[in-house]
Amino acid sequence: MSTHHYRVLDRANGALDAAAALDFVSDPGFGGITMFVGKVRELNHGRQVVGVSYDIFEPLALVRFAAIAAETEKAIGQPVKLWIAHARGRLGIGDIAVVVAAGSKHRDEAFRACRMAIEAVKHTAPIWKQEHFSDGDSVWSEGCSLCEGHQPR
Amino acid sequence: MQADVQLFGALRGLEPGDRLLLEITGHTVADARKALMAHAGEHWPAAAAAILPACAFASSSMLLRDAMALPEDGGLVVLPPVNGG
Numbered sequence: 626m627s628t629h630h631y632r633v634l635d636r637a638n639g640a641l642d643a644a645a646a647l648d649f650v651s652d653p654g655f656g657g658i659t660m661f662v663g664k665v666r667e668l669n670h671g672r673q674v675v676g677v678s679y680d681i682f683e684p685l686a687l688v689r690f691a692a693i694a695a696e697t698e699k700a701i702g703q704p705v706k707l708w709i710a711h712a713r714g715r716l717g718i719g720d721i722a723v724v725v726a727a728g729s730k731h732r733d734e735a736f737r738a739c740r741m742a743i744e745a746v747k748h749t750a751p752i753w754k755q756e757h758f759s760d761g762d763s764v765w766s767e768g769c770s771l772c773e774g775h776q777p778r
Numbered sequence: 779m780q781a782d783v784q785l786f787g788a789l790r791g792l793e794p795g796d797r798l799l800l801e802i803t804g805h806t807v808a809d810a811r812k813a814l815m816a817h818a819g820e821h822w823p824a825a826a827a828a829i830l831p832a833c834a835f836a837s838s839s840m841l842l843r844d845a846m847a848l849p850e851d852g853g854l855v856v857l858p859p860v861n862g863g
Contacts (some may be wrong), residue, residue, distance in 0.1 A: 680790065751786065
């Protein structure tokens with residue numbers, strides 16, 4: 626059975642399931658379980674946000690999620706279960722955009738694995754965010770270039 | 779050669795169906811970047827064309843660096859700067 630799980634879920638087909646993520650990374654041998662849940666918030670740079678649309682190049686995103694999980698487990702140097710899932714499509718305020726969960730023997734490894742994985746998802750996965758504002762304007766957020774020589778911010 | 783180029787993120791809406799057939803002189807990703815820059819300069823708003831230097835190129839399974847050969851299947855994806863989560 627795989628110890629890593631990756632998914633891109635269209636919002637129209639359902640919501641990301643944080644409880645399922647916790648179940649997946651739980652293990653009788655693991656005492657540390659951590660999770661990051663990213664939600665859509667109502668304010669950004671002082672502007673009222675009414676929703677966010679996520680665009681994802683799914684084939685490469687899933688390849689990237691798998692690589693992130695493998696790289697994270699290697700860096701931690703201990704067995705780690707990881708769940709990485711990201712929503713696609715139009716989300717409302719409070720909707721879950723991303724879930725990363727990690728399970729390991731101890732809290733330090735679990736915290737580090739979760740942080741490492743979510744940062745890598747944010748900075749290296751082919752995902753784009755467009756914010757929709759209350760005045761009707763929509764703006765693609767600035768991001769991290771994946772070009773050679775660019776360092777993740 | 780001709781490449782079937784897919785556009786994402788801030789580049790959506792610039793071409794019908796978010797893709798274009800791009801005629802490329804040469805066989806490397808750098809050649810594709812040059813051809814797309816030329817196309818953008820003629821057909822896209824300046825603000826959209828200005829994003830291209832920060833865009834990466836990819837196949838469906840990997841990032842493609844400028845010195846690499848273009849995919850044999852002719853598929854090419856343009857990735858603007860990313861910001862998931």
